[in-house]
Amino acid sequence: MSIDKVTRWIRPSVLATSAYHVQNAAGLVKLDAMENPYTWPAEIKQSWLNCLADAEINRYPSADATVLKESLRTAFTIPADMELLLGNGSDEIIQIIMLAMAGQNTVFMAPTPTFVMYEVIAAATQARFVGIPLQRDFTLDTAALLRAIRDYQPAAIFLAYPNNPTGNLFDTRAIIDIIEHAPGIVVVDEAYHVFAESSFLDRLAHYDNLLIMRTMSKFGLAGLRLGFLAGPADWLREFDKIRLPYNINILTQLSTTFILDHIDLLNEQAAAIRHDREILCQALAAIPGIAVWPSATNFLLFRIEQGGGDRLFNGLKQAGVLIKNLHGSHPLLADCLRVTIGTPEQNQLFLEALTHISHHLT
Numbered sequence: 001m002s003i004d005k006v007t008r009w010i011r012p013s014v015l016a017t018s019a020y021h022v023q024n025a026a027g028l029v030k031l032d033a034m035e036n037p038y039t040w041p042a043e044i045k046q047s048w049l050n051c052l053a054d055a056e057i058n059r060y061p062s063a064d065a066t067v068l069k070e071s072l073r074t075a076f077t078i079p080a081d082m083e084l085l086l087g088n089g090s091d092e093i094i095q096i097i098m099l100a101m102a103g104q105n106t107v108f109m110a111p112t113p114t115f116v117m118y119e120v121i122a123a124a125t126q127a128r129f130v131g132i133p134l135q136r137d138f139t140l141d142t143a144a145l146l147r148a149i150r151d152y153q154p155a156a157i158f159l160a161y162p163n164n165p166t167g168n169l170f171d172t173r174a175i176i177d178i179i180e181h182a183p184g185i186v187v188v189d190e191a192y193h194v195f196a197e198s199s200f201l202d203r204l205a206h207y208d209n210l211l212i213m214r215t216m217s218k219f220g221l222a223g224l225r226l227g228f229l230a231g232p233a234d235w236l237r238e239f240d241k242i243r244l245p246y247n248i249n250i251l252t253q254l255s256t257t258f259i260l261d262h263i264d265l266l267n268e269q270a271a272a273i274r275h276d277r278e279i280l281c282q283a284l285a286a287i288p289g290i291a292v293w294p295s296a297t298n299f300l301l302f303r304i305e306q307g308g309g310d311r312l313f314n315g316l317k318q319a320g321v322l323i324k325n326l327h328g329s330h331p332l333l334a335d336c337l338r339v340t341i342g343t344p345e346q347n348q349l350f351l352e353a354l355t356h357i358s359h360h361l362t
């Protein structure tokens, strides 16, 4: 294999980037990826398996996932006059939007730090990504954003609501200002809506450039890969042309429809996670040398003083607990780490290891 051939034909921008790194979690308490730590009671699992037994996996799945869309509409009370687009995870929806819009000189914009895939996918489409730094307290710098909107004329602005990795909900008025000044679309990414209990869904009708994106991943179905976009038909009709046929496989269609019929179970799990988040937040705040931010998600962002971020991350890993190290990813996140809310037992293991290690670091 001649590497020259590879470097000749793969785009320089691709050669220069590295693949999205997923940490190896084997044997570790996995609190790095905002997964729901709970599974389902045995009887629900059994009826799910019964429902999958008849899946015609020799056939292509429903191309427009009609049944699943109806379940989603009911479960999340999507306004009847809004269209739905499904993706293999909301990551794929971001990709569809960007592929449909990217051309020469297209700009995509987001406040940063935020969900990294906006920038990663923008780069893959050869569009320009412009990140506007949040203020030190992670609120939107509205003046800077409005200036940048005027100067760069972004095709799409992505607002994670609440934001990952900072965990906060941006100010409603600021978001409305952005929607009203945006020349293109504003995608409000509500990946954590069940933990935030706050949404822009009801505002869809007021703006012709607002789209709401959600995912089943953080709600309990990360393994299935299902995200959706709700918004005006005029936009979604165009995005749908870029979507690959059959992008939602039959097991995902059947399983998601099944569990949406038992949505109380997922809602109870989300309520338990929200409750445990507050307990863990208070416990973290009580540890000397640790500062923790309030969260509207299923994770907590915290900082260790005196440049201990990397050592704390590695110490936790050695103690068998995997979280996310954000140190070095953005100037505002120096010595910051992100922990996903797990079961009470997992949270306790994390807390004990953290208390022990931070005691030696600070």
Ligand SMILES: *Cc1c(COP(=O)(O)O)cnc(C)c1O
Binding pocket: 034, 088, 089, 090, 091, 092, 115, 160, 163, 164, 189, 191, 214, 215, 216, 217, 222, 225, 226, 227
């Ligand atoms: C996790 C996450 C996503 C991606 O979710 P998938 O549906 O699993 O692709 C999108 N946006 C934000 C802000 C996230 O944190």
